[in-house]
Amino acid sequence: MRINTNVSSLVAQEANKQTNVTLANSLEKLSTGFKINKASDDASGLSIADKLRTQANGLNQAVANGNSAVTLTQIADKAMAEQSNILDVVKQKLIQASTATTSAEGIEAIGKDISKLLEQLNNIAAQTTYNGTNLLQGTASAGSVTSGIAMTFQMGTTASDVIKTASGTLANTAGLNGMSALKTGVEAWSAGLDATVMQASARGQLVEIDSALTQLNSWRADFGSTQNQLESSIRNLMTQVTNTKAAESVIRDVDYAQESANFNKQNIISQAGTYAISQANNVSQNIMRLLQ
Structure with missing residues (x-):
């Protein structure tokens, strides 16, 4: 068991960051009404x-x-x-x-x-x-x-x-x-x-x-x-x-029904990711018991 590098926390943070990026893209689509807001969304489209x-x-x-x-x-x-x-x-x-x-x-x-x-x-x-x-x-x-x-x-x-x-x-x-x-x-x-x-x-x-x-x-x-x-x-x-x-x-136009469902999904995953980070941080607290 190691406490210098909390790998579980890092993994949870990376996953949460990616989820937040996806969540931001979903919000952008819902706010503009466009499925394609920049070339990176769909270059050929x-x-x-x-x-x-x-x-x-x-x-x-x-x-x-x-x-x-x-x-x-x-x-x-x-x-x-x-x-x-x-x-x-x-x-x-x-x-x-x-x-x-x-x-x-x-x-x-x-x-x-x-x-x-x-x-x-x-x-x-x-x-x-x-x-x-x-x-x-x-x-x-x-x-x-x-x-x-x-x-x-x-x-x-x-x-x-x-x-x-x-x-x-x-x-x-x-x-x-x-x-x-x-x-x-x-x-x-x-x-x-x-x-x-x-x-x-x-x-x-x-x-x-x-x-x-x-x-x-x-x-x-x-x-x-x-x-x-x-x-x-x-x-x-x-x-x-x-x-x-x-x-x-x-x-070009966004399907609001589909994107709303995707936004809710990503929002739940984001909340779950935040909870996972907090739990990963608690692992270090458990290790402290070995020193007692």
């Missing part, structure tokens, strides 16, 4: 969980991009709807100017009215913007307007996950089929021209207005189909976010 979290965050941003894009397409569609109404009125006035019952003075007044309507058509194209981006006439530079620019929306986490409008939109008199010729022809109606000449000119412009309406409706259909595609993509992305978060949760 942490790597996978972080990738899943990054993917979910990227998908959430793609959903936000999609919602913004839907708003953009709605703005463009409503603006083109008003432009379509303007072209409808212009066509009605051209039909009015084409008949022999309309006098030269009347046709001249109709021409001025059409010019104002076309001016408003251009105003709508210039004023329809989203976050500084012009939607219906590209960009303006030094007083001139460039051709329409097709738009690309990022709808995923890779470079290829994009949705695009079919073509650029230039919904003004410079870009709509026949509108430049119509504008020039109508502005030529003035006092002194023979009524029959202006009536013939108005009938000729009916072809141009029909061509412009066809093109504008084609652009509206493109924005409408793009909006449907965006909304479908948003629904799919939201499903992906849910599934990705669920996959991350399986790896």
Whole structure:
């Protein structure tokens, strides 16, 4: 029997220290709600969980991009709807100017009215913007307007996950089929021209207005189909976010029922270890009886 080195006490202390470390880890998991709080908890699991979290965050941003894009397409569609109404009125006035019952003075007044309507058509194209981006006439530079620019929306986490409008939109008199010729022809109606000449000119412009309406409706259909595609993509992305978060949760989140049971187990072992240390220390007291 030896008292200089209490081996039993040392063994009990070592076991108790390890138990307390395990108990602290269990408390950390219960307090944070995460099964993996540091790389040493599960190195491979942490790597996978972080990738899943990054993917979910990227998908959430793609959903936000999609919602913004839907708003953009709605703005463009409503603006083109008003432009379509303007072209409808212009066509009605051209039909009015084409008949022999309309006098030269009347046709001249109709021409001025059409010019104002076309001016408003251009105003709508210039004023329809989203976050500084012009939607219906590209960009303006030094007083001139460039051709329409097709738009690309990022709808995923890779470079290829994009949705695009079919073509650029230039919904003004410079870009709509026949509108430049119509504008020039109508502005030529003035006092002194023979009524029959202006009536013939108005009938000729009916072809141009029909061509412009066809093109504008084609652009509206493109924005409408793009909006449907965006909304479908948003629904799919939201499903992906849910599934990705669920996959991350399986790896990262703690099971409270299981961890609570483990905590209680380690707590009992810790108390038992403390009792074992006290009993190991009492062994030395027993040896003292041999000296009595």
